[in-house]
Amino acid sequence: MSSIAGQKSALTWAVHISVVLLVGLWVFPTLGLFVSSFRTADQIGSSGWWRAMFPTEQNLTLRTAAPDTQVQIDGLYVIEGNLFGTEGNKSTAISAWGTSSRDISAYQPDEQAALRKGGQITVQADGSYRLESDAEISGKRGPRVFVTAVVPPEFTLKNYETILISGGATDNMAKAFFNTLTVTIPATIIPILIAAFAAYALAWMEFPGRALLIAAIVGLLVVPLQLALIPLLKVHNEIGIGKGYLGAWMAHTGFGLPLAIYLLRNYMVGIPRDIIENARVDGATDFQIFTRIVLPLSFPALASFAIFQFLWTWNDLLVALVFLIDSTGETTVMTKQIVEMLGTRGGNWEILATSAFVSISVPLIVFFAMQKYLVRGLLAGSVK
Amino acid sequence: MHPALQGILTIAFGVGGCVGYFYISNIILDHLIFPARGKHIARNIRRANIIRPWLFLLPAMLALGLYLAYPVVETLRLSLTERLPGGGSAFVGLDNYQQMLGEDKFWEALKNNFLWLLVVPAGSTAFGLLAAQLTDRIAWGNVAKSLIFMPMAISFVGAAVIWKLVYDARPPGAEQIGVLNAIYVYFGGSEAQQWLTIPFWNSIFLMIVLIWIQTGFAMVILSAALRGVPEETIEAAIVDGANPxxxxxxxxxxxxxxxxxxxxxxxxxxxxxxxxxxxAMTNGQWETQVLANYMFDKLFRANDWGVGSASAMVIMLLVSPILIWNVRNARREMR
Known part of the structure; x- marks a missing residue:
């Protein structure tokens, strides 16, 4: 294509632009989640995340300082300060303000407004105010001031603090994070070993019925795991492990095995026959050939499967729902907790986005670090 | 016991158990049952070699049998029976299937599943092919591929949250924070739409999520295939004046x-x-039901194992043509 004279540059540009568009389309949704997880609830609710980089106009509800800070100046009771805190916020500009929730932009900056409880208040564009009253100002908290202000972009780590450390029972993901980890690691390691031995037998040992077994494994690759839910739950209940980690580990092992055996066998078949024949001639047993030669040589395939199984068990919802999480919810995993949040906290995007991002960050790290093996495994694993 | 400790113990036990099983069973086979010495040495070695493959296969076959083969048979049996109050079950023939076929929700799920079957594989393959063809031609193609491939690592639940944010709707007058509604309103849409509650289109919006996830997979496989196309055929076509x-x-x-x-x-x-x-996104409301979710509903909400198993068998039935085709291909390749 690129070698056609004359058309090259125009076509190349078209390709570049198309790829940029395509990549943009694919990254945009995830980026939205990522950006939202660093914004406060007010920011998320008042402007689209794609405008997070720019100043936005927001409606804020602020309070003056508490009445016990009032001072007497020339017979007037006065509270002075800045609505945005003691420091003030130099880059914030108030465009309108009000003292009643019914009319939040009744006044311009520098105008004076009468308060319902008595006294007058003046608010400047930078947020500084002066509240004066003839009588002593009473009450625990200062009166509310509603401002419409252009707020500069601001990012916060507070959401992550809530999700990982300080949040209440439904918001705190720390426990679910460790539960997920507890499910994932054994469920990744154990099937590899079992599958590796079986794959070696299917690849390098002669016995009757081998072709049939391989065909059966190819068939089991596509059996929907939905079929296994009730029968296995019954089995688990009968043998007394019920719902819990053990059941989840075993289920993940069973469901992961066909792909593991298939991938590893395909890879092991490709090991040069000479190597194995030579070892046999030298008197190595099958067990030695397997542990000393085949296993180390199969590292790329082992890594591929490990990544698949890790991603699959980490991201799984169905197996956890059926085999792991009992009525106490002590063993809940992140996917389940996020689904619950989607139901109960549908509008709290700062919580949702942050917890979803915590849950997908680990697979994303694994993905970018080990992409090479993942691609290799995919190429070997799609049934040709 | 602390779950983490339990996990570590399980790893140690599982890995140790596996290695121990293979090691010890081999020793028993080679030294106790058929020792490679004495007067029957040749016969013993031969016999040991006949048995050894099955030692290697045993754990895997047990697990596969219990976790995948047995459930197929058991689900079939369950779909033909009914649970009786107080335990036990009774054979009811095809009653469960009949009941299922009489439910509107089932037909809705089946119809939606067929729609998914048409749209998602077509969409993912088409976008995958496009991405593969385009990224193979440019210098930063690998970076682009990585980014398109990335949703592969994201869980379906994570993707559901990501796309719910895209489809989010705010009341009229408020600033739209969902991209789709922001675009819709910007181009003159009257007011924000609750995209996930509009029948038919909501199914399409759910499918987009899966297409988004699966395109990377299609791209990786197809890109490898495109690289495998012999250069000569393309050069010959260029010489003959074919356009791109x-x-x-x-x-x-x-x-x-x-x-x-x-x-x-x-x-x-x-x-x-x-x-x-x-x-995670609609739970089958607003006519978005699909078979797998219908089945989950039946099994764990309605607690109706008979109909639930019957719908699982329908999924199995739909998968089986592909299963048979795969097995036949695999057998042909081995010959």
Whole structure:
């Protein structure tokens, strides 16, 4: 294509632009989640995340300082300060303000407004105010001031603090994070070993019925795991492990095995026959050939499967729902907790986005670090 | 016991158990049952070698049998029986299937599943092919591929949250924070739409999530296939004056047809099992039900194992043509 004279540059540009568009389309949704997880609830609710980089106009509800800070100046009771805190916020500009929730932009900056409880208040564009009253100002908290202000972009780590450390029972993901980890690691390691031995037998040992077994494994690759839910739950209940980690580990092992055996066998078949024949001639047993030669040589395939199984068990919802999480919810995993949040906290995007991002960050790290093996495994694993 | 400790113990026990089993069973076979010494040495070694493959296969076969083969049979049995109050079950023939066929929700799920089967594999394969063809031609193609491939690592639940934010709707007058509604309102839409509650289109919006996830997979496989197309055929076409589109559709596509079929069927299987996305985003409301979620509803909400198993068998039935086709291909390749 690129070698056609004359058309090259125009076509190349078209390709570049198309790829940029395509990549943009694919990254945009995830980026939205990522950006939202660093914004406060007010920011998320008042402007689209794609405008997070720019100043936005927001409606804020602020309070003056508490009445016990009032001072007497020339017979007037006065509270002075800045609505945005003691420091003030130099880059914030108030465009309108009000003292009643019914009319939040009744006044311009520098105008004076009468308060319902008595006294007058003046608010400047930078947020500084002066509240004066003839009588002593009473009450625990200062009166509310509603401002419409252009707020500069601001990012916060507070959401992550809530999700990982300080949040209440439904918001705190720390426990679910460790539960997920507890499910994932054994469920990744154990099937590899079992599958590796079986794959070696299917690849390098002669016995009757081998072709049939391989065909059966190819068939089991596509059996929907939905079929296994009730029968296995019954089995688990009968043998007394019920719902819990053990059941989840075993289920993940069973469901992961066909792909593991298939991938590893395909890879092991490709090991040069000479190597194995030579070892046999030298008197190595099958067990030695397997542990000393085949296993180390199969590292790329082992890594591929490990990544698949890790991603699959980490991201799984169905197996956890059926085999792991009992009525106490002590063993809940992140996917389940996020689904619950989607139901109960549908509008709290700062919580949702942050917890979803915590849950997908680990697979994303694994993905970018080990992409090479993942691609290799995919190429070997799609049934040709 | 602390779960983490339990996990570490399980790893140690599982790994140790596996290694121990293989090691010790081999020793028993070689030294106790058929020792490679004495007067029957040749016969003993031969016999040990006949048995050894089965030692290697035993744990895997047990696990596969219990976790995948047995459930197929058991689900079939359950779909023909009914649980009796107080335990036990009774054979009811095809009653469960009849009951299921009489439910509107089932037909809705089946109809939606077929829609998913048409749209998602086609969409993912088409975008995958486009991405593969385009990224192979440019210097930063690998970076682009990585980014398009990335959703592969994201869980269906995570994707559900990501796309719910895209589809989010705010009341009229308020600033739209969902991209789709922001665009819709910007281009003159009257007011924000609750996209996930509009029948038919909401199914499409759910499918977009799966297409978004699966395109990377299609792209990786198809890109490898495109690289495998022999240069000579393309050069010959250029010499004959073919334009880039002709080269792609007439020269390359036919040569990678086999791979396209593989990608298509693999995604078809994913689609048939799709559960998490629907469960997390709409839970089958507003006419978005699919078979896997219907089944989950029946099994764990209605507690009706008979109908639940019957619908699982329907999924199995839909998968089986692909299963048979795969097995036949695998057997042909081994010959």
């Amino acid at each position: 589109f002709q080269i792609f559709f007439r020269i390359k596509m036919p040569q990678i047809m086999g791979t396209i079929v593989v990608v298509w069927t693999t995604i078809t299987i994913v689609v048939l099992k799709v559960f998490d996305i629907v469960f």
